[in-house]
Every structure is written in structure tokens, then in C-alpha cells.
Amino acid sequence: MALDPAQSKQKRPFQDARSEARIPLMEQVQLASLEQPTITEPTTTQNISFRGARVMTQRIWEPGSRLLIKSLRSDFWAQARVVYWRSFSSTRYAVGLEFLAKTGTWPRQN
16 A cells, blocks of 8 residues: 555644554564664564554564564565554564655555
């Protein structure tokens, strides 16, 4: 699903990026640490926005960490910064990512 940059500009003034519209999208992705490229994890997104994504993981990615997120079904990839993580269980975490640089498009949902 391609994100329209114009949609992100339709938000109210003074509204922060976190309250930007998110699109529920369960997309298979690969995460890789930019600091330690041998650390990788296949996982899925929970939702996406023009500026970032929320992914479900089995590891804690510390806030401030820089990652590469790559779609496994399309040409989308981005360098991202971890903004937060939340625990769902002892082995499942939600991680908020802010895109720093990106290219490509998310695949269309069928």
C-alpha cells in the first residue's frame, strides 16, 4: 500500500507526528541493527504511517537504536530509529520506529 505524502500534511497545526493517521498493515519485514548488522529479526508490522511503523518483535530494541526495516514482499526499505518499546508478554514486544530515510513502496493489500 503506497502512502500518500499529501495525506500527512492534512493534519492540524501543532499536532505531533505520533497522532498522524496510521494504517493497520500486517506486513512481513526484516529488521537489522545498523550498529551490529549480524543482529536481524524477521517479524511483522502492526501498523504504518508516512513517518514510521509499529512492529511486533521477540527482542527488545532499545530506544535510539538505528535499524534497517525491509519489506519481504516489496521494494520498501527504510533506515529507522527506535522511538519506544512496549511489552506484551515475556517474549513479545511492540516497537515504534521513526523512518529517517526510505525508498520504495509498501505492497498493496489483497
